[in-house]
Amino acid sequence: MTQDELKQAVAQAALEEVRKDLNKDTIIGVGTGSTANYFIDELAKVKMDFDGAVASSEASAERLKAHGIPVYDLNSAGILDVYVDGADEINARLQMIKGGGAALTREKIVASASRKFICIADESKLVDILGDFPLPVEVLPMARSHLGRELVKLGADPQWREGVTTDNGNWILDCYNFQLDDPLKLESRINDIAGVVCNGIFAQRAADVLLLGCKDGVKRMTAEV
Numbered sequence: 047m048t049q050d051e052l053k054q055a056v057a058q059a060a061l062e063e064v065r066k067d068l069n070k071d072t073i074i075g076v077g078t079g080s081t082a083n084y085f086i087d088e089l090a091k092v093k094m095d096f097d098g099a100v101a102s103s104e105a106s107a108e109r110l111k112a113h114g115i116p117v118y119d120l121n122s123a124g125i126l127d128v129y130v131d132g133a134d135e136i137n138a139r140l141q142m143i144k145g146g147g148a149a150l151t152r153e154k155i156v157a158s159a160s161r162k163f164i165c166i167a168d169e170s171k172l173v174d175i176l177g178d179f180p181l182p183v184e185v186l187p188m189a190r191s192h193l194g195r196e197l198v199k200l201g202a203d204p205q206w207r208e209g210v211t212t213d214n215g216n217w218i219l220d221c222y223n224f225q226l227d228d229p230l231k232l233e234s235r236i237n238d239i240a241g242v243v244c245n246g247i248f249a250q251r252a253a254d255v256l257l258l259g260c261k262d263g264v265k266r267m268t269a270e271v
């Protein structure tokens with residue numbers, strides 16, 4: 047199976063997982079990226095069975111709308127039952143690095159506002175220790191150089207993702223070589239620096255369920271403690 051076929055398989059498995067709980071009032075949280083796009087395409091097949099979605103990016107909102115799925119503002123949607131999204135890396139505790147698509151801030155907000163977070167990923171994303179994937183940090187543009195220096199002090203090698211502006215009008219620093227053996231602590235430590243909007247460690251709000259696309263089928267995993 048190709049990586050795209052694995053992504054499509056987990057998107058189908060996610061639809062099966064959420065489908066039984068759908069009703070006419072359900073608003074689903076929807077993530078961003080190529081795996082989330084497959085999930086949006088699956089959702090379209092049952093769009094008459096639920097109310098609509100809250101999207102974690104403008105790109106996902108456009109794709110949902112193109113399928114005729116209503117998109118709600120999080121403020122009007124309240125607490126969501128479920129959020130479905132991909133990841134750049136995930137460990138056995140279901141802590142993740144996200145933000146490869148620069149949507150980390152809205153993803154973290156919608157995930158935090160959801161009772162259940164289902165991560166959908168192909169098997170290449172499961173790692174023992176997070177950190178090979180460069181950690182995205184969303185920063186206020188005026189603070190970019192200052193934050194680059196502060197992140198170097200924390201041991202990272204930050205690189206500006208030039209040409210990319212987030213949906214929130216900010217910039218991304220991709221941090222290479224971060225020591226990520228304590229994701230919870232580092233998530234808070236980075237957030238403490240003035241000018242940081244959000245970082246791509248999802249440890250405080252880890253996933254509840256991982257649907258992992260493997261060559262021999264989709265594996266359903268919950269967090270190891």
Ligand code: 5RP
Pocket residue numbers: 077078079080081082131132133134143144145146147148149150153
């Ligand atoms: C976007 C994300 C995505 O979930 C992450 O980059 C995974 O993307 P893909 O499904 O395309 O591999 O965090 O900001």
